[in-house]
Amino acid sequence: MDALETRELRYFMAVAEELHFGRAAERLGMTQPPLSRAIRQLERRLGVTLLRRNRRGVSLTGAGEVLLHEGRAALDATTAAVRRTRRAGGADGPGAPRSRLVLAVKAAASHELLQKLLDAYAAEPGAAEIEVLPCGLCDQEELLRDGRADVALMHAPFNTLAGFDSEALLTEGQSAVLPAGHPLAARKSLSLAEVSDIPGLPLARWPRHGTYAPGPGPEIRDQTQLAQLIALGRTVAVYPDSACSWLWAEHTAVPLTDAPPVVTHIAWPAHSRSLALAALIRTATQL
Template sequence: METRELRYFVAVAEELHFGRAAQRLMISQPPLSRAIQQLERRLGVILLDRGARTIALTEAGSVLLHEARVALEAVEAAERRTRHAAASPFRVRLATKAGAAKELLSRLLDSYAADPSAAAIEVLLCGPGEPENLLRSGRADVALLQLPYDLTAGLETEELHTEQQVLVLPAAHPLASRGQLSITEVRTIPGLPLPRWPGPDGSYPEGAGPQVRDFTQLIQLIMLGRACALLPESLGTTLGDDYAVLPVPDAAAVITVMAWPAHSKSRAVADLVSAALRLFSGS
């Protein structure tokens, strides 16, 4: 299959209309229809159920839509990484969530910069979920991710730091005087729902909690008494007197990992990972 055919098919599968897909691709409709028919003949399957007024994806078409998106994203990422590798001077692009693992990041950058052969580091500060997306799309070379918040399937990772989660809520809330809370209690606090963060596709999960885009917005919502939040302990310790921070012993631990593409051949990325392991493993 050619990438051109995959782009054509994705457009038709997403629009479910040949005319709109052709406009989106800026081509005429006849060659688009012929390209999809040729793709079906080559695969030996029917990808689209063509009705008199509507079209729909077959089961095979649904599978190809998913696989085509993955393949096209991989091609685009390869193009970005190739161009970046040829840039002069070369810079390692390190993606991390703004506010997360600040002390860890600062120590890592200082330690790595002490090596005379170290490459320049470009730090990309992002919102929740964005470091992973930047890494997978080829816009970042390496990322600091946090489990269980981020997904690392298909990436190489090394664990750097483990910490507990804490509950952050307004200092004036009646529960602020408690020594600790269980995860069950956290999920059922009246009037203080947990926030909803966007997923990899930008959509928000169903729920009663407010939609949150970044850490600054979350902290303001907590101060206003509109939400509570489970956060890494290191983030909780940076807050002021307007907030109460309570341990949640049975919440999953937060593991900060350094992640990079499994097929990466970058010597600079390997050196940065090695520096991180020396610094945080004590070796």
Template sequence: MDRVETRELAYFVAVAEALHFGRAAEGLGLAQPALSKAVRSLERRLEVTLFERTSRRVELTPAGEVLLDEARKALAAVAAAARRTQRAGRGVPYLALAAKPDGDAGLLPRILRRYESDPAAVPVELVTAHEDRVSLLRDGRADLALLHTPFDDAAGLETAELRAEPRAALLPPDHRLAQRAILQLSDLRGEPVGRWAGYPDFGGVEVTDLAKLLRVTSRGRAIALLPRSVLDTLDHNLVTVPVVDAAPARLLLAWPQGTSSPAVAALARAAREVAADYRSVNRSDRSLRPVGMAERPRGR
């Protein structure tokens, strides 16, 4: 089989995401016949059909769905290789660490202090963009990232777990569930759980930051399902109730598999040491609130 080129993968992904050859060609700055020819050539060389085409619609075949997933990864890896090579050529080493604001469970300052004492340490640039930190990591804009599962997809990444904690629902005081001592996930079915920090099976208002989440929750448009470390940073007039069967929120430090950077290894080592210290000190602090107690609204 001839080698597949990144240009061909980019063309395929454009069509797969638009499911329309005309719109994809316009976005790529190509003539539609040229794009169609390139995709058909790719299908012949791979000996598979990637798209089911009719006069009214374009759909991915099972083979096309597999290639879309793999092509995105391959294109991200190529972009990451180029970005990291360019940075290495500038001669000023540093690490880019992606983190969501207020998303480090209070551990990051201690991690960085521990890391700075390591002989392999280089300066760390904190990337606090609200966009997907996994994408920043996979395409080379970040060397490491603080991720939260089950919200972020850490598949294929090296990780160090820093903290695991229970979650609670954040509710308006007049919500029908606000007087409950504890909740289960089944109690939240049909509720508009904010999707930024919600549970995967729920639908609700999509939010990009905590400030918006608090606004929509205060107005009764959504409820939030948040880890303890996040709740501890908030000033609100809302009610928190433990959700006892929600999967724990896990804070991870993640980096690409196969990374050989001594600086990345040093930061991962510092993170593990700080996390171990934290677990040792807080071994007895296992629950969000005592069973049978809900936190009443907090005054401003």
């Protein structure tokens, strides 16, 4: 029998991530003996050893490493299916609410394009309710994979489109956002090399996958913090041209001559069969 129960996967994932039966049992809200029995039963059913147990603790075998990776993807897919099904349901009877789509967007990015898309789609007959979910630099990918979002505006080369279907909507250049009083703010254009080596004005650093790249620049947590630090003359940032709509009077955007173009894509899970999502994609590509 090749089928696995979601419960079995959750049990195994807890042990595989904690590498300790006691901590895994506490995390699952159960006692250790039934958890140990469940893992042994899972190993017998699969015919492989998933965990090495000895006096020093617990470690994963090669088969366990595979199940950890594949199991995490399977649980994410299950969670995503539940979330999307609940959002799509409830439209089968009189007075039932409209189906709903969650659109993940990076804060301040592609604002004009987003507004045009929302207005055009809202005018479509039977349009679903759109919830706009602002997120961090590269959070769209995770939100799509775990079902918290149905569709996202993503930006190459910053976001990876692997595993998603997508359509390109907009290609644009990038600009350096500087304190308005800085001497370089009077320039007509700058190069990436000039921006990356401004004395006393290091590049801001955004987190990617939970960590910050090394460097002297400040670690940025949100748009407001970045805006304030640029205005105070503490940092400089590089942004797609369309994202510069949030600038304060204390900021100046200077075009970059050699920055790679940024392509805004509308992206969605490759397996999606949502009619509401298909209508939104169609509207986006017609803009």
